Amino acid sequence: MELVARIALNAATYAIDKPYDYLVPPQLADRLVPGMRVIIPFGPGNRRTEGLVLALEEAAPAGVALKPVLTILDEEPVLDGQALKLALWMRERWFCTVYDAARAMLPAGLYYALQDRWKLADGVDRETAYEAAGKSEHARRVVEVVVSQADGADVATLRAAFGDKDPNPALRLLRDKGVLTLETSAARGVGDKTQQVAVLAIPPEEALAQVVPRRRSAPMRCAVVELLCALGEAAAKEICYFTGASMPTLRSLEKSGILTLEKREVYRRVAVEGVEPAVRPILNQEQQAAFAGLDALASAGKAAVALLYGVTGSGKTQVYLNLIYEALARGKSALVLVPEIGLTPQVMRLFAAHFGEQVAVLHSALRAGERYDEWKRIRSGKARVVVGTRSAVFAPLKDLGLIVLDEEQEASYKSENVPKYHAREVAKFRCVQQGALLVLASATPSIETMYQARQGIYRLFTLTRRYNQRELPPVDIVDMKEELRQGSGGDLSRPLLAALEEGAVRGEQSILLLNRRGASRMVTCGECGEAPDCPRCSIHLTYHSANGRLMCHYCGHSQPLPDACPHCGGAFNFIGAGTQKVEEELREALPGREILRMDADAVSATHSHETLLGRFEAENIPVLLGTQMVAKGLDFPNVTLVGVISADQSLYADDYRAGERTFALLTQVVGRAGRGEKGGRAIIQTFTPDNEVIRKAARQDYDGFYAQELALRELRGCPPFRDLFIITASGRLEGAVLRTCMRLRRTLEGWLALPAYREIHAKLLGPAPAAVARINERYRYRLTLACANTRPVREMVAALLRAAQTDKENKGVSVSADVNPLD
Known part of the structure; x- marks a missing residue:
């Protein structure tokens, strides 16, 4: 029996995304488990790419020889079984690849950059390589470039050497002759941070007995040992700071057998200053009633969703602080999401005051090393309360008991990039996985959330007055x-x-x-009415007085404000x-x-x-x-x-x-x-x-x-009564984009007429230009499919995307889909 790995590939587009089977070599069989990333060959040219192991199976040897897994990138799984199921669910829900979904769950510090390098094969020297190249001018040029590089030539170097010519035919020729070999290296974005720690290797009495008699001739050795006798162990950097000693002094003590120097991992932490420990908040009668109902749901051990609807200043935060205290007491962990990065420092100080070192923070403004280390603290269980923005919904918390979405109506909880997930939907799925409670909190809940609450699908808890009993401002x-x-x-x-x-x-x-x-929103000429437009987008430029420039807030284009209208020489008026x-x-x-x-x-x-x-x-x-x-x-x-x-x-x-x-x-x-x-x-x-x-x-x-x-x-047929599937075609040529949209519409009309889809009751609109029809020199046209968000509908849209992406008539046009986008 062979061990076969089912792998999601980074190189696979949505049209060909599926688990691919690879043979696990015997030397890797004991180490490889699902959730690890690997390097595998893919495609006719066996290009090296990254993959994620979804499952391992024992199978009889297949009729077709399977390609082998080449390298394991992780020492332990980066995603557990629940995270892999979440990735598969996201693929079906938001029309992305499994690898795209998995990548969204990981901190950037864990990403690998793969680099292919062509080298001379073992046992092949320069002369042998030239002989194998024969009379092929291109092959001889490849050999020259490869030999000139000490550690082999990467693809970019070879392309630069060949100019307009393609080096791949010559590379394949030399590879097939056994002259060249392709090696792939992987470099991770951020490494683990370590520090040297000095630890006494002998009892304190013996250590002092060795150094005290020589205090006058070796005062630094004596100072170091005295400090270590008091502390037992300390970071080498701190010992040097407090005693004035240097690293050679510590190494000489190590050589004498008095101490040992060990490398230990340390976490890069986000500094939270000026935090005083806080006591558990005392709730008023209205808050206590809401807390009691929510805590009953949380302690039941079954998945539930509740809306905490309270006027601004009603003390919703105090309610979920108490919920977190109870979750921790039950051995559970908690996750709190906020919509803006600007809110995280204030919220972080509050939560650090209550829960101290148990709190971790995750948001995009952190340095890559800080985010990576916070992720590791969470995964190890050292942090049991996480505060963060949208992407923190993927925090690898164990025994998750509570998720809170503060200001749940905010558009920032919906991702604009692939995968186009909504944090609220991901949070619901995670709560179902772990039997946790999701609390949606807001003074102005989204229409969809309030509708679900009033229909009895979510539980509703209301706070009608401010916490300090003050009236709302006139x-x-x-x-x-x-x-x-x-x-x-x-x-x-x-x-x-x-x-x-x-x-x-x-x-x-x-x-x-x-x-x-x-x-100013825009500038116009007072004589001819011309307004400067972005050359890459169908939008007027915004004037920024701070730098005296006209700027596009979509593509980032920037240009100086002219002294006068370039068309007629008239003076500009500033509007808005x-x-x-x-x-x-x-x-x-x-x-x-x-x-x-x-x-x-x-x-x-x-x-x-x-x-x-x-x-x-x-x-x-x-x-x-x-x-x-x-x-x-x-x-x-x-x-x-x-x-x-x-x-x-x-x-x-x-x-x-x-x-x-x-x-x-x-x-x-x-x-x-x-x-x-x-x-x-x-x-x-x-x-x-x-x-x-x-x-x-x-x-x-x-x-x-x-x-x-x-x-x-209800009149317009919008959420919560119908969901909107938006299918977008984009490309540099407006005519090609519009033709693609028309073909997609005809395909959908034909499918909706089939017996299998007659129960969908869909309304199809478009093609129509997007609100901003051209962004960064790409035109965007859309179809809108208004219907219930059911599995048959998602399967139909997924089939449409796969067909569009493999249709040669759509060359130069990309097609994507989203559900209930917020733009």
Whole structure:
């Protein structure tokens, strides 16, 4: 019997993605287990690629000889059985390859880079190689390049040497003659960090007896031993720091047999400063009732989903802190997801105060080494509470008992890259696997989540009042049309400016939200009306006053602002406002007051979210102006005023979720005010003050908004009543993309007419251009299939993708699919 590995390949596209069988050589059979990564040959040219072992089977020798596994990359499995099942489920759910799904679960520090190098085969010298090349000019050129490189030639070097010619025929010729061999090396992104530790090798009395008599001639040896006698062992670096000794001193003591130097792994940790241990939060009556119900679900040991719906400031965090205490007491672990990287430092400090070294943090702003080491701490069981953003949903926690999605309605929980998963759906699957509780928490739950809760599919727990019993802040709506009539043409209304000045005089703080970065939305010529466009995208460029450039927020294109219109020489007009322009207005209106801006342009490696928010709180800066990153999760007791600028700019977007997003954003940011003893207020500036979404957000009337929005969703056939499968074709030639879309539509129409699919009751729309039809020189057209998200529908869409990707008529056009995308 042969041992056969079923392997998911990195090199396989979605159209040919399946488990491939490979023979496990006897020398690898004892080490290889499912969940490890390997190097295997793939395709006619046996190109080396990475693979993930899904299963091992004993089988009789096949009629066709199987290719062998070449190398094992991991010392132990990087994914366990549950993670492999999750990867297979993600493939079926989000139309990705198994390897894509598995890769999303691993920290970047575990990724391998493979490099192929051509070398002379063993026993072959230069002369023999030239003889084998014969009269072939290309083969002789290959031999020259390979011989000139001490460790062989990589593919890039060979291609550079051949220019426009293809070196592969000559490489195959020399390989078949046994002259050249292909070797593949794998380099991991991040290695394990180690440090040297000094440990006493003999009893303390003996060690001191050897060094004390020579204290005067060898004072450093004596100092090192005395320190070690007190500590037993210590990092070599720390010993040198505290005693002034050097590494040669430690090595001489090792040579004398007094101590041993050992290499030990250490974890790169994220520093959390200024954390004082906290006691378990005390809950009020309403919170206690919600906690009791949720904890009963968590302790039942069965998978469950619950919605914790509470007004801003109602103390939802205190409820799930108590849930985590109970989960840990039962020997379970817990995972808390937040939507923004900017929230993780604040949340991390809170959780570190309660759970200390048991807490790990995972988000994309960590250095690769830190993220890798946090992942290892979690997998080893040293960390049992994980705080992180979307990708932390894959944290390798054992005995998972609780997952919390804070601000569960946020679009950032949906991945825009392959695999296009939603963290909420992945969390549900993991809870089913481990019999855990998923808590979805929000003051403005998504329409789909609230619908599930009110249908009884999820359990619903409600918090109706703020934790400190304070009222929600009163909200004033300012009509900006009236401001224009009164001669106020700026982006800041007179009531808002007056409130900002009053707050600053009293030593209080304000938060201003404008969900557009840059200075002006666009610039236009006052003479001919021309507006500078992005050369690679079908969108106008945004002006940034900080660098005097026009920038595209989709592809990153940047160009200087011309002095005059290049078409007619006219002067430019600046239309719309971004955070940079409003910052300038604030500095003029509030001279001598410090203004802090927080947007994607202000946040950097040196000015991180944590740094900026820390400054705002510690230095009592009067005004914090920012995009949506200032709208959620922030809790500053001295903030008494919240202002919203251009509240309606996202309301009229071509998206059925526009009303929901605007309502949630306004409700969340208004809730940042009045969280301390001083109380607070909010001012919303709008050109459409009678819009029901804005009025209901001002009243914090979620129930009224939900009823209104649900009726509209039912009329439009949108989630939660139907799911939307979006099939996107993209390519550089618009005509080719549109033709591909038309072929896909005809194929779907034919399939939907078949008896097997008549029960689907689908509505097919398109082709239609995407909201931004061209991004980075690629045109995008879409088909929309509105129906229930069932397995037959997913199988049909998967078959369509495979057919499209193997159809030669679609050359140059890529086809992908997504379910309920948020863009």
